[in-house]
Amino acid sequence: MTGQRVLVVDDEPHILRALETTLRGAGYDVDTATTGESALTQAAVHPPDAVILDLVLPGKSGADVCRELRHWTQAPVLILSAVGEEREKVAALDAGADDYVTKPFGVDELLARLRASLRRATTSGEPVIQIGDLRIDLEKRAVFRNGELLQLTPHEFALLRLFALNESKLLTHQTILREVWGAAYQQESHYLHVYVSQLRRKIEPDPSRPSHLLTEPGAGYRFVA
C-alpha cells in the first residue's frame, strides 16, 4: 500500500472504472471525476498526490484543468492522450503537465510513469546530481563525465541543469525556452535545437545516437540516465 492519493479524470465511464480498479489494486487511494470542473472541485476537497488526466473532456479541456491546478499544487499530472491529439497534448504539457501516455496504454507503462512522476515530486534539491556517467555540481557550476571536467557555455549549463533536475520528465520546447532563455524566447525553437545538438556533442558518448538527451517527436526532450 502506497497510500498515495491519485485523482483520475476521464469522461469515458468504462476507462474510469478500469483505471480506478487497477490503481486501487496497485495500492493507491483513488478519486474519480468525469469533467474538468468536477476534477478541480475534487482536487480542492481531497488534494491529490498525482493526477491522471484525460486530454479531451467535456467543458474545460485537459490543458485548462492542468493550468488551474498549477496555480496551487505541484502534484504531478499524467496526461492520457490519443493519436491525433498532439497539439492538445503539447498545450497540456506547456500548461504544466509532467508526462503523458498514449491510449491504448498498458498497465505497466502507466504505473511506471506514475511512480516516476511521484518520485520526482518528492526528491529534494541536492547540490550534486549523479546521472549515469555524468556528475553535475550545481553549486560550482561544473560538469564531469567519467571524472573529466567538461567545458560548457553558461546556456549549455543552464540547459543541462534543467534536464538534470527533471530526470526522465518530458520537457516541451516552450518550457525549456522559458526556463533557460526567458519568456520572450518561448517561440524560438531553433535556439533550442542548436544548443541541444551542442550539448549532445559534449555529454553523449555517441551524439548521433543519443542515450541521455532523447527527442520526443513533436513534443520536446526527455533526459534519462
Added chain:
Amino acid sequence: MRPTSWLQREWAGAAASVLALTLVTGAIYLFREAVPVLSLGVLYLFAVLPVAALWGRVYAVLVAVASMLAFNFFFLPPKHTLRLEDTENWFALAVYLVTGIVVSELAARARHRAAEAEQREREEALLAELSIALLQGEQLTAGLDRIAEAAARVLGVERARLELTDEAAPALGEKVLALDVGARRVGTLLMPAGSEPDPSISSRFLPALASLLAVAIDREELEREALAAERLRLSDSVKTAILRAVSHDLRSPLTAIRVAAESLASSALRLSDADRRRQLDTVREESRRLDRLVANLLDISRLQTGAARPRRELVGVDELVGQALTELAGDDPSVKIELPPDIPFVEVDAVQVERVLINLIENALRFSPVDENVIVRVTTSPIEAIVSVDDRGPGIEERDLERIFEPFERVTDGDERRGTGLGLAIARGFAEANGGRIWAESRPGRGSTFMLAFPVAPAPVRGET
C-alpha cells in the same frame, strides 16, 4: 419547302387570281348602268391588291394585264373585241395598267418585308427560348431534338438533327451545316438530301445558335467538374471522419479493455473478487461496444452504397425495444420502459430497427447525467407506432435538430468525445429504408427526445379466448 406544298400554293394563287378577276368583272357589270363605265376600271385594283399581297408580284402583274384585257373586251366599245374606238380609252387603260403594276409591286414588297420580319421573329424566338432553357440549367443533350426541330423551322427545311460531336456521321446525301464559334466546332446540323436552307438566314442564324450552344456546353462541362470536385471532397471528408473514428472512438473501448485485462493478468496488483468481476465486466461490455462501433462503420458504408435492403416481417414493438436493450446493456437500471396496454405491431426488418433503437438509446445514455433515467416510451396513434427515447442531457439547439442526422455530424464541431457521428445517420437511414421516420425534439438545457415512427401493421390474428 416541300414540292407538294409549293405546287398547292401556285395552284391557289392561280385560282385566286381568276376568282378575283371574275368577281371584279361581275361587279363592274352590275354598276355599268349607274356609273360611267370608264371610271369603273379602277375597281380592278381590288383584284390586283390582294393577289399582290398574298401571292407576290408575278400573279399581280398577270392579274393587272388580264384585268385591262377583260375591261377592254367586256366593257369598252366596240365590246367583245380587243379593239378600242377612242384614244382616250387607250389612255385610261394604260394608266390603270401602270397603276396596277406599281401597286402590285408595292404590295409585294410589303409582303416580303412582313415575311422577313416574321422569319427573324422566329429566329429570335428560338434563340430566346434556347437561352432561357440553357440558363435554367436544362440538360443540353435532353433538348437536342427540340432545338433541331426549331432550327429546321427557322431555316425553312423539312427537318434537321443536331449533333454535338465535331465528327458527325452524315447519312448518304445529307446536307451538313457546321456550327462554329471561331475555330471551334461546336456541333453539326444535318438535314435531308435536297434541303435548301436560305443562305441569308443560315449566315445570320447559325453563328448565333453556335455561340449559344458553346455557352451551354461550357456550362455543362463546368457543372460536371464542380460535381466531380464536390464528390471527391465528400469522399475525402468521409475518409477523414472514418480515420478519426478509428483513431479516437475505437481507442476508448480498447483502452478500457487493455487496462482491465492487463490488471487481471498482473501479479503486482492485488484485486479483490469484486474488483476482478468489475474488470471482467468492463472487458465484456467494451468488447460489445467495440463490436457496435465496427457494425456502425459497416452499416454506414452499406447505407451509402444502397446495399442495406430491409427484410421486413411482422413484429411487436415491445420485442424490438426489448431486444435492443438486451443487446445494449443487459439490465441497465437507468433505462425505463413505458409500454401501452395494446402493443402495436409493425412490418420492419427487426435487425435494422433494433440497430436504430440501440443507437438512440446508446446516445441518450451517453448524454444523460449518470444519475438520470433514460425513458423509452411506446405510444400509438391510429396510423403510427411511435417509440420515443427521452434523455436529460444538455439538449440540442433548434438549428442542429436536422444536422445531427447527417453522417459525421456532431452536436458541436470538434467535440471529439461524442462518438463517431454515425449513430444518428445510420438510425435515419434504416428508419427510412423501413418506411419509418425519425426526428428529434429538444428543450436545450433540459434534455432531448428522439422519436421513431412506423406505420402500424394489422396485428396477427390471435387465438380465440
